[in-house]
Amino acid sequence: GPLVNENGAVVGINTMVRTNSEAIGFAIPINKAMDSFEKLKLGKKPSHAYFGMEAMSLTPDLCRIFNDDPNSQRLPEVHGALVARVIPGSPAAAAGLRRNDIIVGVNGHAVLSADDADNWMDQCAPEQTACLRVIRGESKNSVITLNAQPKELLKVIEERRKRQMPLVPQRPPSQPAS
Numbered sequence: 001g002p003l004v005n006e007n008g009a010v011v012g013i014n015t016m017v018r019t020n021s022e023a024i025g026f027a028i029p030i031n032k033a034m035d036s037f038e039k040l041k042l043g044k045k046p047s048h049a050y051f052g053m054e055a056m057s058l059t060p061d062l063c064r065i066f067n068d069d070p071n072s073q074r075l076p077e078v079h080g081a082l083v084a085r086v087i088p089g090s091p092a093a094a095a096g097l098r099r100n101d102i103i104v105g106v107n108g109h110a111v112l113s114a115d116d117a118d119n120w121m122d123q124c125a126p127e128q129t130a131c132l133r134v135i136r137g138e139s140k141n142s143v144i145t146l147n148a149q150p151k152e153l154l155k156v157i158e159e160r161r162k163r164q165m166p167l168v169p170q171r172p173p174s175q176p177a178s
Contacts, residue, residue, distance in 0.1 A: 003027045032122075049124045049148030052090020053097060055081035057113040073100050076135055080104040081117035095146045097134070104141065105133030126150030 003012035003025075012027035028036075036046040060077035067074050075082075081103040086092045103111050106120035107130055124130045130146045 047126050047150040049121070049126050049128065049130075050090070050150065051092050051121060051130070051146055051148060052087035053083055053092040054085040055103060055114040055117050056084050057115065058082040058102060073137060075100070075102065075137075078102060078104060078135065079112040080135070081111050081114040091146050091149050095144050097132070097144055097146070098136065100136075101144075102135040103132050104135055105131075107131055121148075124148045 001014050002010045003014050005011050010030055012029050013033045014025055014027050016026045018024040039046045058075070058078070058080050060079065063075045063077040066072050067077075083092075083097060083099055083101045083103065086097050086099055103117050105111055106117055107124070109116070109120045111117045111120065111133075121130055126148050127150065128148050130148060132144045132146060133141050134144050135141055
């Protein structure tokens with residue numbers, strides 16, 4: 001059903017609620033839902049660009065905390081999106097994006113947080129190119145070009161499940177060990 005704000009305006013579409021918690025729910029923002037609706041009306045299948053990376057928000061204060069650890073890579077004290085993980089075989093991996101790269105721009109737009117990076121990258125259509133302005137270590141900005149791939153979420157989940165299947169069949173619990 002709809003997710004409404006205090007004024008009664010629809011701001012999202014509820015998709016899931018966590019039952020054993022206090023008011024934790026998940027929703028699709030109304031703008032994304034409306035974009036998908038418009039594509040469905042035209043008989044097209046909505047798809048989402050896939051880059052294959054995870055990022056977290058980075059602030060100068062957080063950089064100082066990282067830099068206090070002598071075992072960590074030094075980070076410049078900037079705002080941006082710190083790449084926490086690059087999925088092997090993904091467009092991000094193919095483009096050379098690395099863990100601990102700091103994304104400070106996407107397609108000419110400034111990135112001050114992981115939310116900014118997500119928002120600008122989400123605007124890329126599948127098969128479109130995204131130009132990321134990245135800081136690696138304490139070096140100058142470099143540009144990394146990613147080609148967004150179309151990826152259906154259900155296929156991604158199914159692929160992950162298949163990879164997590166045990167290689168050796170498990171013995172049913174009712175059989176005694178020999």
